[in-house]
Amino acid sequence: MTARTELRSWVESANGHSEFSLANLPLGIFSRDGGQPRGGVAVGDCIFDLSVACEAGLFEGQAAEAAKAASASSLNAFFDLGAPARQALRQALQNLLAENGERREQLQRMGESLLQPMDRCRMHLPARVGDYTDFYVGIHHANNVGKLFRPDNPLLPNYKYVPIGYHGRASTVDVSGATVRRPNGQTLPAGASEPSFGPSKRLDYELELGIWIGQGNARGESIPIGEAGGHVAGFCLLNDWSARDLQAWEYQPLGPFLSKSFATSVSPWVVMPEALEPFRCAQPARPEGDPQPLPYLYDEKDQQQGALDIELEVLLLTQAMRDKGLPAQRITLSSTRNMYWTVAQMVAHHSVNGCSLQPGDLFGSGTLSGERDDSCGSLLEITQGGKRALELPGGETRTFLEDGDEIILKARCRREGYPPIGFGECRGRILPAAS
Amino acid sequence: MTARTELRSWVESANGHSEFSLANLPLGIFSRDGGQPRGGVAVGDCIFDLSVACEAGLFEGQAAEAAKAASASSLNAFFDLGAPARQALRQALQNLLAENGERREQLQRMGESLLQPMDRCRMHLPARVGDYTDFYVGIHHANNVGKLFRPDNPLLPNYKYVPIGYHGRASTVDVSGATVRRPNGQTLPAGASEPSFGPSKRLDYELELGIWIGQGNARGESIPIGEAGGHVAGFCLLNDWSARDLQAWEYQPLGPFLSKSFATSVSPWVVMPEALEPFRCAQPARPEGDPQPLPYLYDEKDQQQGALDIELEVLLLTQAMRDKGLPAQRITLSSTRNMYWTVAQMVAHHSVNGCSLQPGDLFGSGTLSGERDDSCGSLLEITQGGKRALELPGGETRTFLEDGDEIILKARCRREGYPPIGFGECRGRILPAAS
Structure with a gap:
C-alpha cells in the first residue's frame, strides 16, 4: 500500500503529520459565511470544495459522477453510488492534489475558491440519517x-x-x-x-x-x-x-x-x-x-x-x-x-x-x-x-x-x-x- | 357534533353504513394504472383525487394550501401544516361532497377523474417515516x-x-x-x-x-x-x-x-x-x-x-x-x-x-x-x-x-x-x- 513518500501534496499543510493527508481524504458537508451547505474533502487545514471543482471540470468519468453526487448538501446520493465510484473519486483527488500533479498550477491559481480554510468553515451532518x-x-x-x-x-x-x-x-x-x-x-x-x-x-x-x-x-x-x-x-x-x-x-x-x-x-x-x-x-x-x-x-x-x-x-x-x-x-x-x-x-x-x-x-x-x-x-x-x-x-x-x-x-x-x-x-x- | 342526517353526500356509497362517510374523510396516497402516487381522500367506495381537485380550483385559502400539500406523493408536508390547515381542508371537503353542496353538479360532471374507484387504485405508504x-x-x-x-x-x-x-x-x-x-x-x-x-x-x-x-x-x-x-x-x-x-x-x-x-x-x-x-x-x-x-x-x-x-x-x-x-x-x-x-x-x-x-x-x-x-x-x-x-x-x-x-x-x-x-x-x- 501507498507509502508516505508517494503521497506528498502541493497543499503543504497536508504533509508531515497532518491527520488529513492525501492518504485520508475524508468527505464532509460544509458551509462558509452562511452559504449553502455542500460537499468537500479535508486536505490538511483546508476543505477542497467539490462544487467548485466540478464546475471547473476537474473530474472525468466515474470520478466526475461521484464528485457531483458528493458536492450536494448531503452525502446520501454519493453513498448510494457504492465503492467503485468512491474509489474513482479518491484516486482522482490524489492525482489532483499530488505534489507532482499535472494540473497543480491550474488548481493553485484557483486559490481559496477551491481550497477553503477549514477554520473559516462550519461543518454539517454529512448525511440525512434514515435509521x-x-x-x-x-x-x-x-x-x-x-x-x-x-x-x-x-x-x-x-x-x-x-x-x-x-x-x-x-x-x-x-x-x-x-x-x-x-x-x-x-x-x-x-x-x-x-x-x-x-x-x-x-x-x-x-x-x-x-x-x-x-x-x-x-x-x-x-x-x-x-x-x-x-x-x-x-x-x-x-x-x-x-x-x-x-x-x-x-x-x-x-x-x-x-x-x-x-x-x-x-x-x-x-x-x-x-x-x-x-x-x-x-x-x-x-x-x-x-x-x-x-x-x-x-x-x-x-x-x-x-x-x-x-x-x-x-x-x-x-x-x-x-x-x-x-x-x-x-x-x-x-x-x-x-x-x-x-x-x-x-x-x-x-x-x-x-x-x-x-x-x-x-x-x-x-x-x-x-x-x-x-x-x-x-x-x-x-x-x-x-x-x-x-x-x-x-x-x-x-x-x-x-x-x-x-x-x-x-x-x-x-x-x-x-x-x-x-x-x-x-x-x-x-x-x-x-x- | 355532526349527527348522521347532516352529513349525507351526493356520493351515494358514502352514505348509510360506509366506513368512509363524510364524517370520516381520511387521507392517503394512491396511484392508478402505474401512475404517479398522489394524495386522495376516501369517500365511500371512491378516492377523491386532490391533485385534480386543486387543478380545478375547488379549494380556497387555507384549505387550498392544505389540499396542495396533501396532493403530493407523501403527506409529510401536509402533516407539517398542523391542525388549522387540516381542519380547513376537512370542512371544505364536507362542503364540496355534501348532498346539497353548491358545486355538486360541477363535481359530478368531473366523474371518475375526480372520484377514482377505490378498487382500481393501489395504496402507498402515506408518509415517509422519519422515526x-x-x-x-x-x-x-x-x-x-x-x-x-x-x-x-x-x-x-x-x-x-x-x-x-x-x-x-x-x-x-x-x-x-x-x-x-x-x-x-x-x-x-x-x-x-x-x-x-x-x-x-x-x-x-x-x-x-x-x-x-x-x-x-x-x-x-x-x-x-x-x-x-x-x-x-x-x-x-x-x-x-x-x-x-x-x-x-x-x-x-x-x-x-x-x-x-x-x-x-x-x-x-x-x-x-x-x-x-x-x-x-x-x-x-x-x-x-x-x-x-x-x-x-x-x-x-x-x-x-x-x-x-x-x-x-x-x-x-x-x-x-x-x-x-x-x-x-x-x-x-x-x-x-x-x-x-x-x-x-x-x-x-x-x-x-x-x-x-x-x-x-x-x-x-x-x-x-x-x-x-x-x-x-x-x-x-x-x-x-x-x-x-x-x-x-x-x-x-x-x-x-x-x-x-x-x-x-x-x-x-x-x-x-x-x-x-x-x-x-x-x-x-x-x-x-x-x-
Whole structure:
C-alpha cells in the first residue's frame, strides 16, 4: 500500500503529520459565511470544495459522477453510488492534489475558491440519517457494565453469538459542535418507591465508532457477510450521550429509550474504507476457545482482516478548566481493537432477517472500552457507577457530567511506514436542562 | 357534533353504513394504472383525487394550501401544516361532497377523474417515516406477557409511571398489502446450550393503533401535555410483526431488534383526529387507586377525554381456508380502551427529554389486548406461549403463523347518533423464508 513518500501534496499543510493527508481524504458537508451547505474533502487545514471543482471540470468519468453526487448538501446520493465510484473519486483527488500533479498550477491559481480554510468553515451532518442503530460490540464495556449488575456472570449468554444492537433515534443525531441539553426525565432515587422527575443527575458519554452505510439492500433480502464490507460508505466518531439514571428506571423490558434519544453526536468527516485498509487486522478481541461465529457471520477474510486498529481517545474540558485556561484532559485511551464483532458482521447480522439498510443509515459500534482502568469508554465505567470520582486538573472531580462540561472524542490510525489517518473531532458541550 | 342526517353526500356509497362517510374523510396516497402516487381522500367506495381537485380550483385559502400539500406523493408536508390547515381542508371537503353542496353538479360532471374507484387504485405508504417508535401501553398485553415470565408479578415496577416505548425500524414500515417474508435468525432451542440459525418458528402479529405525528418540536424542547394533541396528524392500524423465538434469544439487555425489524405494516388511510372526536372518552384502563400520572403526564382535559373508544379486530385467513373458499376468521376483538396511557401522554413523554419529533414520525401503541380470552392482540397470548392451539374453520389449528397465512386488522368507531368511522384494513401475508 501507498507509502508516505508517494503521497506528498502541493497543499503543504497536508504533509508531515497532518491527520488529513492525501492518504485520508475524508468527505464532509460544509458551509462558509452562511452559504449553502455542500460537499468537500479535508486536505490538511483546508476543505477542497467539490462544487467548485466540478464546475471547473476537474473530474472525468466515474470520478466526475461521484464528485457531483458528493458536492450536494448531503452525502446520501454519493453513498448510494457504492465503492467503485468512491474509489474513482479518491484516486482522482490524489492525482489532483499530488505534489507532482499535472494540473497543480491550474488548481493553485484557483486559490481559496477551491481550497477553503477549514477554520473559516462550519461543518454539517454529512448525511440525512434514515435509521440509526446502536450496537454493543465493545466486549470490555459489556463486561464492565455487566459486572455492576452481575459480578459473577457479567456477560449474558447471547453475547458471543449475537452482535447485540438496538434501534436508536435518528432525528437527534447531530454533528460535532452541537450543544447537548441535559435531559429531564423520570428516575427512581435510591431507596424510593416512587419515581421523581427532573434533570438527569447521571449524564454520561459513550465512546463509539460510527459507521455510515452506503448501498442498501431490498426488504426481504439479506447481505452475505462476504459482501458486507461493500455496503459500508465510511467511518466517523460517535458519542452516544446517555442519562444513566433515566436508563436504569425505563429500560425494562424494552431497552433504552429517552435515556439515549435526546442526543447523539458524530464527527463531521466520513473516513473512507480505503483510507483504513492499512489498519485492518485479525479480530483481537475474540479469545481462543470462544464459540465460532455462526456461518452467516463467518467469513475467512473477515476473520483475518475484518477488524480495525484505530486509536480512540476521550478528552474532558470543564467550565472551570476553560476559565483557568487549562487544556482539555484526556480521560480515556482505547481502541477499535476492543470490538468483539467486525463491522461486516454487524452489517450481515442487521440484514439477515431481511431488514433493509439504506444509504445514510448510521451504526454505532457500542462503547469501546479497553481492559485497563484508563481505557474505559464511559464515566459509568471509570467511576464504577459513580462510586469512585475521577480527579481532574485544577482540583475538580467528576462522577458524571456537569453543565458546561465538554467531551471531545478523537481517533487516529498509526502504523510504521504509513502516513497517519485522523478522524477529526466529535465535540459536545452540556447545557443546563430546560426549566 | 355532526349527527348522521347532516352529513349525507351526493356520493351515494358514502352514505348509510360506509366506513368512509363524510364524517370520516381520511387521507392517503394512491396511484392508478402505474401512475404517479398522489394524495386522495376516501369517500365511500371512491378516492377523491386532490391533485385534480386543486387543478380545478375547488379549494380556497387555507384549505387550498392544505389540499396542495396533501396532493403530493407523501403527506409529510401536509402533516407539517398542523391542525388549522387540516381542519380547513376537512370542512371544505364536507362542503364540496355534501348532498346539497353548491358545486355538486360541477363535481359530478368531473366523474371518475375526480372520484377514482377505490378498487382500481393501489395504496402507498402515506408518509415517509422519519422515526418509528413502538410503545407498550396495552396494559392487558403487558400483563399477559408478563405472566408468561413472572406469574406472581407480571407488571414491572415502572409500568404505571412510564409510558414504556422503544425505537423501531423505520425502513421496513410498509403499507397494507405488502407481503411479509418470514425472517431468518438465531434462536435458542429449548434445552440447547448453543443457538441455531434458520427461519423463525414462532412468527406472530401484534394488533396496534398507529399514530402519525404532525408538527414536530425542536431538539432540546419538549411538548407540554396540554399541547400534545395538536402534534398528532392522524391515526391508522399497525401490525408489529414479531418473531418470538428470535426475540427471546436476542432481547437482553437492549430490547427487541431483528425480531421486529423485518416488517411493520400500517393501514393506508390516515384518520383525522377530528373524525375521532365523538369517540373520545375518559381513561378506562387506569383503575382507581393507581398512581396519579406525574405532572408532565397529567392534564385534566386529557384525563377526561384523552382516551379513544375504537373497536379493533384481527382476522386470520390461511392458505387452506383460501383454497376452500372459506372467509377469514376473526380471532381477536379488542379496543383502544385497553390503552393505559393516552396518545397525548405518549407524545409528552417522548419529547420530555428534548427529543425532536418530526412530521411523518410514526408511533405504535403497543399490542392492544383486552382482558378476555378472545380479545388477545397476539398469538403469543391467545396460545399462551404456544401451549394452547387456536382452532380454525376447516379443522386447522395454529400456535404461530404459517407460510401463506394472512392477518387482517380492522377498526371501527360506533356510537349511537353518530355515523360510524372505519379505518379500512391492514393486511399482510406471510411468505416463506429466504433460502
